[in-house]
Amino acid sequence: MSETLSTILPLKRWQGEKAVYHLVAFTGAEAEAIAAHAMMHRLEFGRQRGFGSVKVIARIGATEWTTSVFPQRKQSEWVLLVSKKVMRAEGIAPGDSIPVSLTI
Incomplete structure (x- = not known):
């Protein structure tokens, strides 16, 4: 079962120790939906993916x-x-606000 989440988010710049990263951060209802998917995956397979990540398109x-x-x-x-x-x-x-879609 796949679920698609769509929203508009600001593109952020983050300076790491060795590189600069660009990212968007999902919060609120979208974050809850992703966390629920992660929990179901952990219950189904008995483990979580590396760093607790969730595969998406x-x-x-x-x-x-x-x-x-x-x-x-x-x-x-x-x-x-x-x-x-x-x-x-x-x-x-x-700094740009961009439309982002995730298919979990």
């Missing part, structure tokens, strides 16, 4: 890719990393 504009979202703050927030390749293809930059 992400879509920004016309660009679609297979990736994972990662939990933050005890699953009240889920992070989707956005590559520079996607940013170039869609003409987006940090």
